[in-house]
Amino acid sequence: MSAGPAHQLTLDLPHRVATGRDDFLVSGANEAAVAAVDAWPRWPSPVLILVGAAGSGKSHLCDVWCTRSDAAVVPAGTLETSGVADLMSTGAVAVEDAPGDSLDEVALFHLINLARETSGSVLITSGDYPSRWNVALPDLASRLKAAQVASLGDPDDDLLRGLLVKQFADRQLRVDEAAISYMVMRMERSFEAARSLVAKIDARAMADRAEITRNLVARVMQDDTGNSQLEDD
Amino acid sequence: MRVTIERGTFLKSLNHVQSVVERRNTIPILSNVLLQAADGGLKLNATDLDIEIVEQTAADVAQAGSTTVPAHMLYDIVRKLPDGAQLQLEQGPDEGRLAIIAGRSRFSLQALPPQDFPDLASGEATHSFTMPSADLKLMIEKTRFAISTEETRYYLNGIYLHTLDTGTMRAVATDGHRLARVELPAPEGSSGMPGVIVPRKTVLELAKLIEDEDGDIAISLSASKIRFDLNGLVLTSKLIDGTFPDYERVIPTGNDKALEVDTRVFAQAVDRVSTISSEKGRAVKLNIAPDRLTLTVNNPDSGSAEEEIAADYAADPIDVGFNSRYLLDIAGQFKGDTATFMLSDSGSPTILRDAADDRVLYVLMPMRV
Numbered sequence: 001m002s003a004g005p006a007h008q009l010t011l012d013l014p015h016r017v018a019t020g021r022d023d024f025l026v027s028g029a030n031e032a033a034v035a036a037v038d039a040w041p042r043w044p045s046p047v048l049i050l051v052g053a054a055g056s057g058k059s060h061l062c063d064v065w066c067t068r069s070d071a072a073v074v075p076a077g078t079l080e081t082s083g084v085a086d087l088m089s090t091g092a093v094a095v096e097d098a099p100g101d102s103l104d105e106v107a108l109f110h111l112i113n114l115a116r117e118t119s120g121s122v123l124i125t126s127g128d129y130p131s132r133w134n135v136a137l138p139d140l141a142s143r144l145k146a147a148q149v150a151s152l153g154d155p156d157d158d159l160l161r162g163l164l165v166k167q168f169a170d171r172q173l174r175v176d177e178a179a180i181s182y183m184v185m186r187m188e189r190s191f192e193a194a195r196s197l198v199a200k201i202d203a204r205a206m207a208d209r210a211e212i213t214r215n216l217v218a219r220v221m222q223d224d225t226g227n228s229q230l231e232d233d
Numbered sequence: 234m235r236v237t238i239e240r241g242t243f244l245k246s247l248n249h250v251q252s253v254v255e256r257r258n259t260i261p262i263l264s265n266v267l268l269q270a271a272d273g274g275l276k277l278n279a280t281d282l283d284i285e286i287v288e289q290t291a292a293d294v295a296q297a298g299s300t301t302v303p304a305h306m307l308y309d310i311v312r313k314l315p316d317g318a319q320l321q322l323e324q325g326p327d328e329g330r331l332a333i334i335a336g337r338s339r340f341s342l343q344a345l346p347p348q349d350f351p352d353l354a355s356g357e358a359t360h361s362f363t364m365p366s367a368d369l370k371l372m373i374e375k376t377r378f379a380i381s382t383e384e385t386r387y388y389l390n391g392i393y394l395h396t397l398d399t400g401t402m403r404a405v406a407t408d409g410h411r412l413a414r415v416e417l418p419a420p421e422g423s424s425g426m427p428g429v430i431v432p433r434k435t436v437l438e439l440a441k442l443i444e445d446e447d448g449d450i451a452i453s454l455s456a457s458k459i460r461f462d463l464n465g466l467v468l469t470s471k472l473i474d475g476t477f478p479d480y481e482r483v484i485p486t487g488n489d490k491a492l493e494v495d496t497r498v499f500a501q502a503v504d505r506v507s508t509i510s511s512e513k514g515r516a517v518k519l520n521i522a523p524d525r526l527t528l529t530v531n532n533p534d535s536g537s538a539e540e541e542i543a544a545d546y547a548a549d550p551i552d553v554g555f556n557s558r559y560l561l562d563i564a565g566q567f568k569g570d571t572a573t574f575m576l577s578d579s580g581s582p583t584i585l586r587d588a589a590d591d592r593v594l595y596v597l598m599p600m601r602v
Contacts, residue, residue: 006516008556009580009598010409013478172388172475206409211385 010206015171019063025166027159030057033150037065037123045148046115049098049124052152055191058125061152062094065123076100076124081107084114091120098126098133105137112143155191160184163191167198168212173205179214186221200224234298234324236270238290240314240335243275246290247308249466250279253286253438254304265301267350268322268331270294275322278350279304284435285353286442288466299347300324302331310340353469358453358460362422366446366463372404372415373440375593378562380433381408388475392436395428395477405480411559412480412596413566420452427456430473435459439468484596485582488575492521493545493588496572499526500564506530506538507557516600517557521576522550530557553579554602563595 026034033050040048050058066073071092074083077100084107087093093111115122126133129151130144155163161184168175187193201220205212250266258264267278275292278285314320314335321334324344333340373392381389386409393405402419405412431439439461443450451462454472461468507517510530520527526544531537553576564572569589576583585595 006554006600006602008410008600011407011412011483011582011596011598013407013409013480014482015478016476173385174387205383205385209383209408211383 008207010203017170018166019060021064021067023166024057024060024064025159025162027156027162029153029156029159030061033057033061033152036148036150037061040065040069040121043121043148045146046120047112047122047124047143047147049126049130049144049147049149050152051126051129051149053127053154053191055195056152056155057191058152059096062096062123062125066092066094069121071121071123076108077102079104079107079111081110083107084110087111088114088118088120091118093120093122095122095124098124099135103133105135105140109137109140109143112140112147154189155194157184160187160189160194163194164198167195168202171198171202173202173212175212176214179212179217182214182217183221197221197224234268234270234300234322234331235296236275236292236294236322238275238292238320238322240311240316240318240320242290242292243320244308244311246275246277246288247304247311249288249442250277250286251304251308252441253281253284254279255281256305262301262345262349262351264303264305265345265350266304266307267299267301267347269299269347270322271297280351280353281434282351282353283432284438284468284470286438286466286468290465298324300328300331300344301347301350302342302344306342307333310342314338353471356455356458358458359455360423360426361451361453362420363449363451364420366443366448366450368417368420369450369452370440370443371592372417373436373443375415375566376404376406376413377433377436377440378566379406379408379411379413379595380436381406382433383408387473388430388477391430391432391473393428393430393477393480396423396426400424405477407478407480407596410556410598411563412483414480414484414594414596416592416594423452426454428477429454429456429459430475430477431459432470432473435468435470442466442468483582484594485575485577485584488577488581488584490521490548490551490574490576491546492526492574492576493571494526494542494574496564496567496570496587498542499572500561502528502540502542503557503560503564506540507561509535509538510557511535515557516554516602517560518552518554518602520550520552521546523547551576551579553583554600555583555597556600559597563597566593566595 036048052058069092070090071094072087073094075096076098112122135141164180164183187197201217204220210216269276274290276289278287318335323332329344331342331344376392396402396419400419401416402423404415446463453460457472459470459472503517506528507530509532511532518529523546527541529539563585567587569587571588573586573588574583579599582596582598585597
């Protein structure tokens, strides 16, 4: 991490991530998904599927919706047929990270059916489009086909900039504009890259007791590139 | 305003309030101390807009009134006047100056209008309680060295004071490299108080003010301000507007390698071997084996050092590096003869405790050596 033969390790102090509606950054890359979530309860279909890469804001949007709709949240891997009725007791259920490795397709089918019968709503987050989930149960496949799908695309420059500012703000760190611009111009354009880079910069600044300046950012990005080249070799 | 005051009494009060005044100020009146003379005596007030200290002191008031004069200059004048002198403070008719007269010495200081002096209103307190000064001293003494001085980490630039449902009050400070935690029974009335981060400057001022105190200190606070009331002196401070991290998550619970050493012997050995370490990488390596601890420092520029000391240790041997300065900081806080380390591995946080004081706990991150 740090240059030199000996370096200080740091306590992994956790930080809170702001997940309110106002904290969600809207740009061309995700405005369709935001509009779809905001349209609740007047959804065209009882099921909305949010599709996006890791860190694209699916869970954040899902949190926002759960707060509004008082929905129960369940990871896709733990969904069971026996629990479906209880989950739907508030009329809204969020299923996170579908399909996962162990999706109970019958349970999801029942959940969607129950939502249709009771005018309830189901929001599903996923890293991939439902057509690529390899669903074995034909009835579930047809239900998913009828669902509304909204995708969150890769971040554009504006979103990337906003995302970096938010990630630093979540960590209660003040970072000057020059450092942010430097990052936006040179970093990989993905949500995961933004999250990981900010975490590395935070850790390095804490280890070295340094301010987060453009120079520090440049050093971290340079080391990062060096390390990934070493790994490739 | 016409006041007579004994030099020693005035100097003591001025000493308390003037240290809060910054040397450089863009707002001129912040360089000044507010003097208010009334029947009860003389009231002194100084502030930097984040901290305010107000002290009431005994004085013979012939004529009430108020004014503000440069705090450091007034302090220096009073300090240089002979011990036991009686000082007269007199405001001229134009109120633009304050005369300080003692024997044959006469000073005239330019004054600024008292109505321009800022008031750091403490606002409505949500919780009030009293605490023995010894407890407050303990909380400050044992944690202040771990407060972060990095302005980037403003949320770590203070001591986090909070209570738990178990009826305890905790003071915690961390700079991300080490963490200090003091736990005491929560004073009556403190239960349910908001967790507050008391800024470093306030902590240091308070430490000076309570050094010679041995009574109780009244504390009242809200989510944005804290107020300490000690024997005629009131310190009010803004709190840090940030969220202290969930520090519990970095205090390891499963460290099973227990090492016990003689605190003094250990500290002296660390100090000796670290003599040759470079200024930047102050790493000292601890080679811990059953009943033996070897400390080594290698500095490519100057050489190496090694010292072996007796230790009580029965787990698997382990090598771990620490910043020698941090080890000495922590060992310096231990009053008992035995220091206990609870270790896991060379890359994980280690717990350090004074075997004679279970109220205090330290967590130290190793160095990769």
